[in-house]
Amino acid sequence: MSDRKQYMHQSVAQAVRDHGIDTMFGLVGDANLFMANHFVSGCGGTMVPAAHEGGTVLMAQAYTQVTGKVGVATVTQGPGLTNCFTALREGVVARRAMILLCGDTPVTAPFHPQNIDQREVVKATGAGFEQVKSPETAARDVATAFYRARKERRPIVVNIPSDFMWAEVEHQTVVFAYPEATAVITEGPVHEEAIGMIASAKRPLILAGAGAVSAKDKLIALAERMEAPLATTLKGTGLFKGHPNNIGYFGTLSTAEAYDVIGAADCVIVFGAWLHFLTTDRGALLKGKRVIQVNNSPSDIGAFFQPDAVLIADAGQTADNILYWLDEAEIAPSGFARQLPSHDISVHPKGDPEKSIDGCINLEYALDRLNEALPENRIMLTDGGRYITEVWCRVSVPDPGSFHMTDNFAAIGQGMQQAIGAAHGDPTRPVVLFMGDGGFMMGGANEFNTAVRTNRDLIVIICNDSAYGAEHIQMLDRQMDPSLTEFKWPSFAEVARSLGGQGVEVTSPEGLEAAIEAINARKGPIIVDMKLDPNSVPRMRM
Incomplete structure (x- = not known):
């Protein structure tokens, strides 16, 4: 093999490393052994060897959530992939951007004992499927999987026929830049209607989910200006901990006192949450209230509840914009948060x-x-x-x-x-x-x-x-x-x-x-x- 060339399994490992990934979770078998080995010995990466194939996928998903990087796992063909079925589905529902490098049986051996239609297995989980089309396209196919994982917010399985592994290729670094979404605020009639609902509210409440975590300070500023209680979904847990307006969870996890406060609200401004049926207590907590939902993902709107106004917009900028118009119109604070008990109503009664x-x-x-x-x-x-x-x-x-x-x-x-x-x-x-x-x-x-x-x-x-x-x-x-x-x-x-x-x-x-x-x-x-x-x-x- 010439100095300019390498084997395809080495190119795949290097393609992962080219994306800044230094940790891979895996369990090796015939169809992924040499790629995993080169990731460690040739690319200086770390391989975390799991005991079960499904564990590799789950480990990579948590790695994604903690680091913000695209987690990477690898397993072998056939049963190596079928053992990942539940884990892949978990990643789809949780919307985790990760990729699974999966070996496949040789295309020339249809009667291989581990042969299965791997595309159909992956398709049933809801994960994405990216086929390595040839040894020469392998690095580009891996780069496409990384891009898709971030764009589609789900696991992408890279399917690699094992008879490609020892083909000679010339590796080229391919990394597709991922454009971050531009932060925007809305304009027009819907925006004006939402501002009107908020301005006329007597007992407004702010609810924040995982999509609004980065807007914490701006949501607090808005709550203080409106004198509105602050609540979170489960995935926003702890966001407003320690703030006097904090009432903790919104929904079935609320304390009895917080539940009463939510029930008394007449307007709920929802930032970065999709209003899961447990968050709304199956709609009971939003009954009779005006609901304004602010979310930069249109697919999150209306999944469980149809709000009165929808703003497809950035949480932080929208909070700033609402505060601006409240000041411009000289809207008085609601005083709702001043009605909260002096003790912390986000804390459940102590166990005995x-x-x-x-x-x-x-x-x-x-x-x-x-x-x-x-x-x-x-x-x-x-x-x-x-x-x-x-x-x-x-x-x-x-x-x-x-x-x-x-x-x-x-x-x-x-x-x-x-x-x-x-x-x-x-x-x-x-x-x-x-x-x-x-x-x-x-x-x-x-x-x-x-x-x-x-x-x-x-x-x-x-x-x-x-x-x-x-x-x-x-x-x-x-x-x-x-x-x-x-x-x-x-x-x-x-x-x-x-x-x-x-x-x-x-x-x-x-x-x-x-x-x-x-x-x-x-x-x-x-x-x-x-x-x-x-x-x-x-x-x-x-």
């Missing part, structure tokens, strides 16, 4: 340690105590399960960018993988993962060792009710035998130690204090196995 029964700990108390004791600069992730809404209500984060939910597809068992990806995305901060016992056994146990092998600062809190809790309560509600939902698991603390990490079991308030001491003294990944009574875990706030 006396409600802990023998051999178990009360979940509300345990979460309140952990909220106080866990590292303040934490990144927090939650898996799925009955316990999850109680975690969201009681365990805070420094800012919205420090919170990640891993069950956008409502699938449990994906938290450990994403926690590892987050820990690689920002190794300077501790990552705290809350997950259930079922989720740990389904997808957490196998990847906990990955956290150990890669030496991540990971704190795993298992809310262990020895059951599939949501199903357990449904059986009880119908006065049916819940035994099919109950499990006698091994000691997760012992499992953690056998996998090379640390483990501690909590069965009482005193045991929780010992666990907190172990967390503070940790030297690597640690699992805290909190035993819960399956009959007293709070119902989901849905």
Whole structure:
């Protein structure tokens, strides 16, 4: 091979590196082994070796969210891809920009035992598909996948036939510039109508979602000018923490007092949120109110609720513009925020340690105590399960960018993988993962060792009710035998130690204090196995 040429698998690895990516998550097989090897040995990249193919995709998704880069994963052909099905769907629903470099069986071997129509598999998940058309186009095809991932905000699978891998090509650097959307404000009748609704409101309230995080200061300025309460969606959690106008969550996660404030509002100005049905409590919280929705993504409008006015515009600039017109028209402040109680109504009532029964700990108390004791600069992730809404209500984060939910597809068992990806995305901060016992056994146990092998600062809190809790309560509600939902698991603390990490079991308030001491003294990944009574875990706030 001449000095100017390289093999195609080397060109693919270099194409990834050309995009500024230095970390790849993967599990190697026949069809991606040499590409992954060259990424490390020839390109100076880091390969994080997962225990399961689906874990690679989930790790890359969390890496995307923490770093803002396009996460990259790689798996082999056939079963390597089919094992990623649920993870790819999670990325589609969560709108994560990542790419999966997937080997494929040789085009000349249709009877290969791992042959499957990989395009159709990917298509069913909703992810994008980018075929490497020839060895000569491979670098450009990878660049197209990176561009599409950012533009389409979903995983893109790059399909690479394995019989191309050793073809000689001349690598050319191809990186497509991605134009950032121009920040705009609206004009015309709809804009004027929206301003009129806001100006005439007696009890206005500002609601912010993930799309308005960068506009925090401008939203606060508008709220102070209007004397309006501030609330957030789940994905905007913590945005207004500490501000006197903050009432916390808007929706089914609200405290009772915050819910009453929302109910009393006559106008809701929504920035960067798509008004999910749980945010609106299935429309109940917006009934009888004027709703103005500000969002720079037209596809987010009307998915769950039709507002009275829609402004396809930048959140920060629109907040500035509203404030300007309120001043120009000399509109008096509403005084609504001055009616808020003097105490913080975003905080749920404290849990009672006396409600802990023998051999178990009360979940509300345990979460309140952990909220106080866990590292303040934490990144927090939650898996799925009955316990999850109680975690969201009681365990805070420094800012919205420090919170990640891993069950956008409502699938449990994906938290450990994403926690590892987050820990690689920002190794300077501790990552705290809350997950259930079922989720740990389904997808957490196998990847906990990955956290150990890669030496991540990971704190795993298992809310262990020895059951599939949501199903357990449904059986009880119908006065049916819940035994099919109950499990006698091994000691997760012992499992953690056998996998090379640390483990501690909590069965009482005193045991929780010992666990907190172990967390503070940790030297690597640690699992805290909190035993819960399956009959007293709070119902989901849905």
